[in-house]
Amino acid sequence: MPAETPADRANDLCDRALAGDRHALARLLTAVENRTPVAETALRRLYPAAGHAQLVGITGPPGAGKSTLVAALIAELRRAGRPVAVVAVDPSSPITGGAVLGDRVRMQSYAADDGVFIRSMASRGHAGGLSSATSAAAAVFDAAGFDIVLIETVGTGQSEVEVAATADTTVVVEAPEMGDEIQAIKAGLLEVADLIVVNKGDRPGAHRTAGQLHAMLADTPREIRPGRPMPKHPEVLVTIAATGSGVPELLAALDRHRATLTGTDGESSRLARAEAQVWAVLSDRLHDRARSIEAAPLAESLLRAVASHELDPYAAADRLLGLMAGGGEAGAGRL
Amino acid sequence: MPAETPADRANDLCDRALAGDRHALARLLTAVENRTPVAETALRRLYPAAGHAQLVGITGPPGAGKSTLVAALIAELRRAGRPVAVVAVDPSSPITGGAVLGDRVRMQSYAADDGVFIRSMASRGHAGGLSSATSAAAAVFDAAGFDIVLIETVGTGQSEVEVAATADTTVVVEAPEMGDEIQAIKAGLLEVADLIVVNKGDRPGAHRTAGQLHAMLADTPREIRPGRPMPKHPEVLVTIAATGSGVPELLAALDRHRATLTGTDGESSRLARAEAQVWAVLSDRLHDRARSIEAAPLAESLLRAVASHELDPYAAADRLLGLMAGGGEAGAGRL
Numbered sequence: 001m002p003a004e005t006p007a008d009r010a011n012d013l014c015d016r017a018l019a020g021d022r023h024a025l026a027r028l029l030t031a032v033e034n035r036t037p038v039a040e041t042a043l044r045r046l047y048p049a050a051g052h053a054q055l056v057g058i059t060g061p062p063g064a065g066k067s068t069l070v071a072a073l074i075a076e077l078r079r080a081g082r083p084v085a086v087v088a089v090d091p092s093s094p095i096t097g098g099a100v101l102g103d104r105v106r107m108q109s110y111a112a113d114d115g116v117f118i119r120s121m122a123s124r125g126h127a128g129g130l131s132s133a134t135s136a137a138a139a140v141f142d143a144a145g146f147d148i149v150l151i152e153t154v155g156t157g158q159s160e161v162e163v164a165a166t167a168d169t170t171v172v173v174e175a176p177e178m179g180d181e182i183q184a185i186k187a188g189l190l191e192v193a194d195l196i197v198v199n200k201g202d203r204p205g206a207h208r209t210a211g212q213l214h215a216m217l218a219d220t221p222r223e224i225r226p227g228r229p230m231p232k233h234p235e236v237l238v239t240i241a242a243t244g245s246g247v248p249e250l251l252a253a254l255d256r257h258r259a260t261l262t263g264t265d266g267e268s269s270r271l272a273r274a275e276a277q278v279w280a281v282l283s284d285r286l287h288d289r290a291r292s293i294e295a296a297p298l299a300e301s302l303l304r305a306v307a308s309h310e311l312d313p314y315a316a317a318d319r320l321l322g323l324m325a326g327g328g329e330a331g332a333g334r335l
Numbered sequence: 336m337p338a339e340t341p342a343d344r345a346n347d348l349c350d351r352a353l354a355g356d357r358h359a360l361a362r363l364l365t366a367v368e369n370r371t372p373v374a375e376t377a378l379r380r381l382y383p384a385a386g387h388a389q390l391v392g393i394t395g396p397p398g399a400g401k402s403t404l405v406a407a408l409i410a411e412l413r414r415a416g417r418p419v420a421v422v423a424v425d426p427s428s429p430i431t432g433g434a435v436l437g438d439r440v441r442m443q444s445y446a447a448d449d450g451v452f453i454r455s456m457a458s459r460g461h462a463g464g465l466s467s468a469t470s471a472a473a474a475v476f477d478a479a480g481f482d483i484v485l486i487e488t489v490g491t492g493q494s495e496v497e498v499a500a501t502a503d504t505t506v507v508v509e510a511p512e513m514g515d516e517i518q519a520i521k522a523g524l525l526e527v528a529d530l531i532v533v534n535k536g537d538r539p540g541a542h543r544t545a546g547q548l549h550a551m552l553a554d555t556p557r558e559i560r561p562g563r564p565m566p567k568h569p570e571v572l573v574t575i576a577a578t579g580s581g582v583p584e585l586l587a588a589l590d591r592h593r594a595t596l597t598g599t600d601g602e603s604s605r606l607a608r609a610e611a612q613v614w615a616v617l618s619d620r621l622h623d624r625a626r627s628i629e630a631a632p633l634a635e636s637l638l639r640a641v642a643s644h645e646l647d648p649y650a651a652a653d654r655l656l657g658l659m660a661g662g663g664e665a666g667a668g669r670l
Contacts, residue, residue, distance in 0.1 A: 043647065043648075044649055044650070047647035047648070048645075048647075050644060051644040270643075271638055273642070274638045274642035274648070275638050277641065277648040278637070278641055278648045278652050278655065279652075280648070281648045281649055281652035282655055285652060285656055286621055286656075303606055303609045303610050304606065304609075306609035306613055307609035308386075309383050309385060309386040310383075312379045312382035312383075313378075313613045314375055314378065314379055314616055316609075316613045317613050317616035317617040320613065320617055321617060321620055321621075
């Protein structure tokens with residue numbers, strides 16, 4: 001038997017994953033996360049089979065109860081007999097295991113259920129790398145026949161904007177009565193929301209917070225983002241994820257949003273997602289090229305010159321770009 | 336008189352800013368933030384004069400009191416007769432003005448003091464763009480003779496890692512007794528910290544939180560980051576920024592950290608900063624190129640093919656890369 005190439009391995013794993021083999025699916029996801037040689041072949045093979053799932057980003061500030069809400073959504077989807085996949089993005093830190101792990105363990109109760117597949121991914125590396133890996137994992141689930149993929153991100157900031165770019169539907173989860181500065185941060189999140197959930201709805205002030213969000217949204221002109229079916233103000237829902245209250249209504253809202261993704265609106269949304277995916281791959285490729293160049297002695301000497309303020313960063317960047325483009329440009333090699 | 340070119344304007348502004356003209360300095364910072372044609376010429380001109388200031392990143396979760404701490408540090412530095420510049424990075428949202436503005440207004444009391452210059456920057460655009468603009472603004476202040484530049488970021492996540500890459504000294508600010516999930520997020524921040532400040536030290540549990548952080552750090556192997564003078568566990572300090580308590584001790588700790596930045600350790604730290612700066616410029620350049628290509632009909636048709644799952648994102652990215660590298664590669668133009 002000849003030696004197995006990464007391409008053979010990829011094709012074998014794809015065949016088995018498409019036939020419903022969970023072990024093969026898990027190995028594909030690992031390959032995608034670690035960007036092994038298997039990953040790209042597999043993704044190129046699977047991509048034509050993808051494009052049917054609804055990708056739902058679940059995001060929001062720490063403490064809003066995102067993981068509990070994801071668990072409640074899984075339960076609701078399973079009650080309806082619908083398969084569901086989850087991509088949960090963890091902070092990269094080794095210290096973080098504890099807090100987040102509790103929710104993950106809760107989700108292990110679905111270990112024997114073939115209709116549920118939960119995958120945690122580390123958020124290591126540059127931001128583009130994370131978005132690329134998340135998007136690739138979602139595509140694997142999509143091709144494998146999962147009808148809905150929940151993408152949960154822990155944390156706030158740039159990652160939310162990237163979730164919005166990856167997802168068909170972005171759900172922003174808030175807790176009632178957060179402080180002033182959190183309010184400020186929240187504003188950035190609200191702009192990417194297709195649906196807003198005020199979770200922990202049994203706490204005092206939950207419905208007041210929902211009302212305030214509603215009023216805030218009504219007063220705020222929606223940013224018109226190229227390729228997105230905006231500007232429509234997102235629905236505001238109240239849930240108690242821990243008891244499941246409000247979760248059927250959330251699922252119904254997700255389904256309603258999914259219905260808006262077909263037709264012309266859907267076309268522009270798919271185009272925006274394609275752009276984000278292509279840019280993520282492009283960014284990965286460029287990072288790889290730059291890193292390999294940085295390893296070279298010329299790049300090292302360029303950086304030393306910048307560090308000692310003999311050369312400015314623009315000049316150094318242009319010389320590196322010249323190198324990356326094949327050596328013909330901007331004085332590559334001239335240091 | 337011949338028409339003034341952007342390069343003339345840049346040189347004129349640089350001459351005046353280096354001579355202490357605050358109006359010219361403000362215009363340079365605006366040019367840097369908006370990436371006008373003036374900015375690059377000015378930065379290339381100023382870069383050889385920079386490299387003397389200590390860049391101090393001040394970061395941490397929402398509500399920890401970063402802005403108040405920055406205001407207290409300014410007061411402490413001014414008492415010592417030291418000039419100080421501040422680059423404050425705001426979330427991009429138009430809704431956010433309110434909460435953050437309060438602290439900014441408090442800082443306006445230094446409007447008549449030539450030894451203080453405070454500049455807010457919007458965090459719009461891609462993450463690399465922000466880091467590039469922040470780093471450039473710091474270099475302008477550095478060249479203009481400010482001995483210490485405080486860089487305050489609002490929010491949590493990827494931006495902290497970028498602050499760490501830009502700054503010589505990274506201060507992570509925490510509030511006492513934050514919840515479990517915030518604890519998890521915090522861990523990611525702790526990894527980039529050179530100094531940790533537990534602010535709001537008059538709240539119950541502040542010293543217990545400081546002790547817990549201390550214990551947590553002692554138990555945690557520090558990640559050895561290339562080019563950083565690690566692994567040393569960061570000092571943990573307690574402050575009450577609102578009253579100034581603990582702030583002289585914080586300034587002393589900043590000065591101690593600055594002293595470690597000279598010699599061999601300093602060399603590797605400067606190299607790491609140079610790498611981050613060059614990568615930021617490179618990333619800007621590539622984004623610009625990609626955007627301009629995306630506007631072209633070929634790029635549009637590539638994206639449409641990806642959106643309809645006829646072409647996979649890898650193939651599309653490689654064709655775009657071929658275009659960006661000058662057309663000779665990977666089947667550019669072949670769609």
